[in-house]
Amino acid sequence: MNTEYQNQWDEVRTILTAMPLHIKASDQAGIQGNPIFDPVGTNEYIKAAFINRSWQSNIPIPAPFKFLGTDIDFAKSGIVIEIQFSNYPFLLNNTLRSELFFKSKTEFAGCQTNLVILVTKALMFPASNSTLYYEQAVNQLTALAENQVFDVPIRLVGLFEESNTTVPVVWTEYSSKRYSRNVNTRVSRQCQILAGRSNRSRCILRLL
Template sequence: MQVKYQDFNGAGNAIAGVYQQQWVELERVLTAMPLHLKASDQAGKQGAPIFDPVGTNQHIADGLVPLGWQEKIAIPAAFKFLGTDVDFGKNGVVVEVQFSNYPFLLNNTQRSDLFYRAQTVFHGAPTGLVIIVTKAGMFPSSNSTLYYEQALNQLTALAQHAAFTVPIRLVGLFEPVGGVQATWTDYSAARYSRTVGTRGLRPFIITNGRAGRCKIDPEIMLEDL
């Protein structure tokens, strides 16, 4: 996939310094990852390809953990009111993969700021940088889920009013328009299931749609005719 990013509170300088290796590792995992798709269960759109957050999360974990990243790191008892865990961490860098409903971005931002101010250690060093990974708005997806452009607007407004101090790099996942080999997953149940029935690469076509959204269709192969 392709990535775009925006830095807040000096995140770029931090990454150019002590956190360069962590960023290089994450960027390589993200750019080597195929687009993950699944079938929609939304009324009127059943079966249509949409962004698959479960498959994407698993691919990121499969790439980062062998590089020494820890996943699902428990939040200290003093801050349990903020949730159960952070997604990934390594030597002072916390990565949050944010594909859920858009209001959760504010929670992730504010709790990350608290971890930064409190110098909370999740893996090897106090929290010094947070990277938030989101999908682009171009992808069809479940209703009300966060997308990069929306997150950018939210964080920009918060930063303008000094609502957080933690260095944050916001990352968006994109694909070029045209043909793409995407990982398609059939789950055991239409909604909320994480149990994989079948999974494999399939060809799709991404075409431009309205208001920055795209349409994704299976590519028709000669053997299908």
């Protein structure tokens, strides 16, 4: 990553560190209306930024491996990138199919799979129930690596913000509270990120 793929890693790091925090209103009972992490808005930003850097997006998985999904998120120069904000069991699907692509020398964007970057959010962000967070992914991948379940090189990337600070955010309201991708409004705001009661607690997001 720090030699042959340094340029590609610099692109990934630049895109992710420049990205504002995307949030939306929760529809979960008990916290309805509270700001939470917005995976749809985040994915849209990431996709546009990666395409602008000439990464190929939504590349179909070859027919023999269709049982593992329809496509991969991004690829370039032998790197496969998966953005994982969905339920935590999907991390194992992404990892094991990446191992299969690695061992079978499957090509995406004209190059065989040589390494994988997995991107997810940190525990600190309030989010929908059962969605994967970085610290959870660390535990899963560490156990798999220690028991030699896979050989594909993986870099796990976590999205964090500083707590007890005010940061710019993108606030999106969707046409439907649940599962909608149709945007009613999307505006830039400021948001306070207040630390939770412990290191294992989610932060509180307070729109200004």
